[in-house]
Amino acid sequence: MQSIPEHAFTTDRPTTLRRARSPVAFLPEVVGVAPDRDGAALVDIAIADGRVASVAPAGSGPALPGDVDLGGRHLWPTLVDVHAHLDKGHIVERTPNPDGTHFGALTATAEDRTRFWRRDDLIRRMEFGLACAEAHGVSAIRTHLDSQEEQGPETWAAFGEVSVAWKNRVALQAVALAPMDIFRGPYAEQLADIVAETGGLMGGVTRATGSRIEDGLADLDALLDRLFALASDRDLDVDLHVDETNYAAGATLPDIARATIRNGYEGRVTCGHCCSLALQDEATLAEHVRLVRDAGISIVTLPTVNMYLQDRQAGRTPRWRGVTPVTELRAAGVRVAVAGDNCRDPFYAYGDHDMLDTFRQGVKILHLDHPYGDAAALAGPAPAAIMGLSDHGAIRPGAPASFIVMNAWSMDQVLARPQSDRIVVRNGRRLAGGLPSYATLVAAEPGRPTEHAAA
Numbered sequence: 001m002q003s004i005p006e007h008a009f010t011t012d013r014p015t016t017l018r019r020a021r022s023p024v025a026f027l028p029e030v031v032g033v034a035p036d037r038d039g040a041a042l043v044d045i046a047i048a049d050g051r052v053a054s055v056a057p058a059g060s061g062p063a064l065p066g067d068v069d070l071g072g073r074h075l076w077p078t079l080v081d082v083h084a085h086l087d088k089g090h091i092v093e094r095t096p097n098p099d100g101t102h103f104g105a106l107t108a109t110a111e112d113r114t115r116f117w118r119r120d121d122l123i124r125r126m127e128f129g130l131a132c133a134e135a136h137g138v139s140a141i142r143t144h145l146d147s148q149e150e151q152g153p154e155t156w157a158a159f160g161e162v163s164v165a166w167k168n169r170v171a172l173q174a175v176a177l178a179p180m181d182i183f184r185g186p187y188a189e190q191l192a193d194i195v196a197e198t199g200g201l202m203g204g205v206t207r208a209t210g211s212r213i214e215d216g217l218a219d220l221d222a223l224l225d226r227l228f229a230l231a232s233d234r235d236l237d238v239d240l241h242v243d244e245t246n247y248a249a250g251a252t253l254p255d256i257a258r259a260t261i262r263n264g265y266e267g268r269v270t271c272g273h274c275c276s277l278a279l280q281d282e283a284t285l286a287e288h289v290r291l292v293r294d295a296g297i298s299i300v301t302l303p304t305v306n307m308y309l310q311d312r313q314a315g316r317t318p319r320w321r322g323v324t325p326v327t328e329l330r331a332a333g334v335r336v337a338v339a340g341d342n343c344r345d346p347f348y349a350y351g352d353h354d355m356l357d358t359f360r361q362g363v364k365i366l367h368l369d370h371p372y373g374d375a376a377a378l379a380g381p382a383p384a385a386i387m388g389l390s391d392h393g394a395i396r397p398g399a400p401a402s403f404i405v406m407n408a409w410s411m412d413q414v415l416a417r418p419q420s421d422r423i424v425v426r427n428g429r430r431l432a433g434g435l436p437s438y439a440t441l442v443a444a445e446p447g448r449p450t451e452h453a454a455a
């Protein structure tokens, strides 16, 4: 098979990319293509001035002098990571999780936040994460930001700077994340104002400060109503951390669905994790899924991090996967996305902000294969719709010509290799530079001993 011509993705002149193979989930406006057994189709993509001009069945695109024949290679749009934690990222070396548990993650992160999370440290780590994401072919990220009273204002100010600096490279949204008991006090109002100024979302995790998720919140309904009132006054969407636990009892997802309906917020709420939903009996699962659907809630599954944290006990092999029942939710018509969550922090020691890797792992963990069907929607169109972005996660006329091109001709080839030789194209041009080195991250760390910086 021919290699990709050297002249490909080097000009703004009109060009047709011939015989590109893309999952039809990424081709919302193409008609008349026959999907292969993987749910992908061969198309001709005309690009001009850095944007997609047309997408048509292979053989029917316009013939232009600089055409590039991709020979049936997989070409995907740049992907969307709808649930990240850029503020926590890349602290694993200085503050590791003591035992790998969820509670260990909470305590280690709180310690690191108190000691280090000042403007320069936040910006340095957020920008490193964004550079990783961009190099892997991620063009939009929604990040949660730890927003406790003593941290929120400084973090949101730093995020504002990063968001402006990166606006032409990675589209960013942020969500205020804090234990729900902050909605008992006056700070919640100040936080909502900060969020509104930055164009962010209201959020939270359904537990109290310093306690475990399974301890519950007796006044959860009132706290949710306050959150929705603050969001509604400022016309903000909502994104919550929900039931990231292996205790089936005390699930808060139904409470959130009822609060969504009670407050007229149908279609504007996203819930991440929802791990314990998988531990409900069949009748309860069906009832909770129905409530989620009726409330128009979108669900985000974070399979790599949930497998890492859930059911972890020293000296014992985990017995369950800890991941969201994606198939049941999708079958009921609920919008579901897969996302990366934490990256090299106490909640997850690994990760590289690579949505293609998240999708590759998600297919295997969640059994999104045999057949693949429209599984690719979880990494592109679904998260883009949740973020309200029409220019990302799909290949459609008018959208930026931003792609991931792989030396893979079938979905099993996409999923079998890490695609380290992928070509990332942004606005019609091949992205140069590659991944940032860990050495640059460590060298810039305040107080770091020099022998580490020189590594």
Ligand SMILES: [Zn+2]
Pocket (backbone or CB within 6 Å): 083, 084, 085, 144, 241, 272, 341, 342
């Ligand atoms: Zn999260």
